[in-house]
Amino acid sequence: MVKLVMTEEETMLADMARGFLDGAAPVGKLREMRDAGMTHDAALWKEMADMGWAGVLVPEAAGGSDMGFAAANVIAREMGKTLAVSPFLSTAVIAATALRQVSDTRATAALAKIASGDVTYALAVDESVKFDPDAVQMQAKRDGNGFRLSGKKQFVVDGSLADRVLVLARTDNGLTLFDIPADRAGVSREASSMIDARDAARITFENVEATGEDVLGAVDSAMDVLKPALNAGQAALAAEMTGLSAGAFGMTVDYLKERKQFGVEIGRFQALQHRAAHLWCEIEVTSSAILNAGRMLDEEPDNAEMAVSLAKARATNTAILAVQEGVQMHGGIGMTDAFDMGFYMKRARVGAEWLGDYSYHAEVVAKHRGF
Amino acid sequence: MTMTAGSTESPTESFRAELRGWLEENCPEEMRDGGLTEDAICWGGKDWVFTSEAQELWLKRCAAKGYTVPTWPVEYGGAGLSREQEKVFDEEMARINARSPLESFGIWMLGPALLHFGTHEQKLHYLPPVARGEVRWCQGYSEPGAGSDLANVQTKGEDKGDHWLVNGQKIWTSYADKADWIFALIRTDKDAPKHKGISFLLCSMEQAGVETRPIKMISGVSPFCETFFTDAVIPKEQIVGEENKGWDVAKYLLTHEREMISGGGAGLSGGGRALGAVLADTMDVLDANTRADAMRCEVDALAIGLTLERYKDQSEAGQGAGDASAMLKYMGTELNKQRHELMMNAGGSDALEWDGPLGNRAGDWLRTKANSIEGGTSEVMLSIVSRRVLGLPG
Known part of the structure; x- marks a missing residue:
């Protein structure tokens, strides 16, 4: 029985976000970036992080503002109004939520870096023209204590510039989610020239090495x-x-x-x-x-x-x-x-x-x- | 939630526990079928014939607890529930698929208007019989020359000191032939601008000079009537609000009427059963097109349902909902028409028979065509949104 009314805090957050975005990220900013061939503005993202947006879903103990999902939606909505360019969804919402499901020191450290704006993520799921995680075919084959990842992903939003990639791949008895640095050997990224002038990539994984450390959550339980x-x-x-x-x-x-x-x-x-x-x-x-x-x-x-x-x-x-x-x-x-x-x-x-x-x-x- | 001895429950949850026990004990088995058909509805009124003992028992038990009008104050026949408690009430009623004990225009329309504009004496006099289902009301708004242009009402009331002498004709007076009383818009000042000479008057249907005649509709039945006033006497104390300020009452009531009509479209009345499930009753396998259409309707119905809830929550929180009722009315009724088109489609040739294998499906389908006309047409709703919300030039 949820209450469908904006709280005072949410209204204030929306007002503040609107004020900031109208000044720092109006539609004209997207136009400038497109004309300059840019799909990411690191300084802008840092400012957003300083306001607590990058850590909106990061626990306070890890340096986040931990405002919750409804608050994340409030920010996203305001960003939509001006088409603000940022890795907010990929990093602050998707990656942070995934990392939060895991309670180990590595995940906590990763969350802290998300909150401070020092790391960006992309989620690599799609292998065909439509989103369908259950149909993922990319293989992560057992190799000693670790895995070897091979396959192709497309429409990886924020994927050509992200520091890290969350990759969904098939393991022996199910799907497994890997969290690997985008510059690991065997990862090649090709920026897609997107109609919305935002970052997305096709990513090829060729025999990419992954250890048990790189698995987010449990094997076969992505x-x-x-x-x-x-x-x-x-x-x-x-x-x-x-x-x-x-x-x-x-x-x-x-x-x-x-x-x-x-x-x-x-x-x-x-x-x-x-x-x-x-x-x-x-x-x-x-x-x-x-x-x-x-x-x-x-x-x-x-x-x-x-x-x-x-x-x-x-x-x-x-x-x-x-x-x-x-x-x-x-x-x-x-x-x-x-x-x-x-x-x-x-x-x-x-x-x-x-x-x-x-x-x-x-x-x-x-x-x-x-x- | 887990309850252990000695734990402190929230007031809402303790209300839920109490209500659940009461419903278990008091809601007759036959009243737990969701009441989806027209003949399952209990309208009440002086001449009401209960369709079963269970229907009568259910009404009496609910009325005694104030549960026919759960949010009305206790002194006027309600249970005085808060918005939170009302949500619990709706959830618990839906949980056991309980029929609504009583439906009426008195509850949906007159009640809210009287609670807002009536005097304490009027509320005490008129509301409890509505809550108990003893008096059935009908609405005298439209006239042959006042449809979308509702404020153009011509039925006139001549001031005769202690009463008005009323002459004129109303149309689309739903169930007027079964109603005990009518609330009507009457022109009491013919020289004032059209919105400023109207009064909101209450009149017994047994009053000399009041006659009513059913109108046969395309659905084959006659839920609508024409009502004629010929030298009918309406005493001065039977006015709601001030003389010549009836338009304010009329508009307020219309917002409730519109919300009521839009609720039907959201599938919230009738237990909120999924459209796909309803269609599957007659089609073992939904064909791809029907299923896709049903999915679209379901998505829209759920979102409109949430919007109804949101506006109720907002209004409780003191955040104005503006002209939301026009929006809800428009969206809900257009959707309801689509749902019934789909139901006809799914029923195939069985749906084409009057009282055939699918009961009154055709009649229900035809009835929905009025949804986007009654209470203000879809086009009037859009014009209201355009002017009042968007501020486009009139």
Whole structure:
């Protein structure tokens, strides 16, 4: 019985995040980075770490701010509004959550480095065009006390620049999650030229050596560690996409109020009013699913799967609608590179795919609902 | 949670334990089927004929505890539950698949309006009989010339000192032929601007000069009526709120009506059974298209359900929900229409028979077509959002 209302702390966090991002990471910043061929800004990430964002899910004992999943969603949502570029989801949400499932000194040390902003991570799961962890084929063969990893991963978000990679591979009796440095011998990374101007990579593993130390959690039991991390990542990505929807929507409504055709503001036309109003309704409904997912992850993590998939499914459809309506209602200018809406559209499409598309998550919801 | 002797339970959890025991003891077995069909509903009222002894017993037992209107104050027939307790109540009722003991427009619409605008005496007089299911109310809002333009009501009340003399016609007065009383919008000042000359009046359906006639609908039944006022006398004390300020009451009530209608779409009424499961009743194997459509509806229904909960939580926390009811009404009713299209599809030719193998599925399907019209059309809802939320020029 979670309470679906923003706490005062969350409202303050959102206000603070908005203030910071409007100044330090507006959409114009993404444009500058794209034009300069940059996909990571280390100084910006350090600033975010100093505000406690990198350690949002890191225990205080390891130097984190430990604000919880709902708070991580609040930050992700604000980042979505301005399309802020950062390894927040890969590192602060997914990797930190995975590491938190393991209580050894190595994991604690890794969490401390995440919190201070001194290490970044990427999650390497996908081997085909769709997200499907259960179908992973990459092999980690037993080799003495350790393993040899061979295979190819694609759509490794933040993968070309991350310091470390969490790799999902098949072992004798199941799947195992490895945490290895990206510069280990046999790892070759090829940066993908992504439509959203963000970092992603294709990574080839050729007989890469891994020791028992590199296994995160237990051998053959990757999901014990990875499942909570995926839940957290999917929820935060859904939050980011809902922020993205709100950002695109805000620009669109502003435009309806100022653009004149036939001698009046186009926002006077009922055809456009109703489209805008419908979009607002969709964003409101999706926002409830986001809030619920964060609350469930914080309060009932073992029962959170459906809430997370509901959030990601809704967020995906809402974002796709928001950017399409955004372009359509802006008309020709919405199609130009000089205008920001295109950045929203491209990021929405990438977010739609990452960590499971609409169908993947709707399927999870349907299974929970018994059909 | 684990309970050990001497542990301190939260007040919410001790309420849950107490309620669970009460339900176990008091909810008749026959009332634990979720009550999904129209004839499972107990509407109450002076002329109500209970469909079973269990239905009567269930109503009486709930009414005695205030559980027909759990959040109303105890003195007006409720149980005075907090929002937290209400959630527990809903969860525990759903857990045993209990039917709602009583449904009525008195509960959904008049009650909230009276609680907000009524005098203490009016609340004491009108609300307990609603809570006990003894008086059934209907709504006199729309007129032949006042549909989406609701404030254009022409039914007029002439001031005769201690009463109004009312003449005019209302339409879409749901179940007026079965109701004991009507709450109606009456024009009491014909010279004022249209929103400012309306009063919210209460009138007995047995009052001389009040007549009602059912309208046969496409679903084959007549839940809606026309109601005529011909020199009907309504005493002055039967006004809610101030004279000529009935539009405020009307709007407030409409927000509750809209939330009520949207709840149906979210599948929250009727135990929240998954659409896929409902479809599987008639299709052993859901074909890929039907299943995909059902998944989409289910995702949307769950998210709309969460939104209803969120707004209730926000309003309890004192955070204004703005014009949320228009949004919920629009989203919920459009979804409900889609759900029923899917149910017709899944039923195939069996669904095409009146009272065939699938009961009244066709009638239910046709009934949902009114959802996006009654209580304000989808287009009116979108215009409200556009103006009041988005601030687009009117």
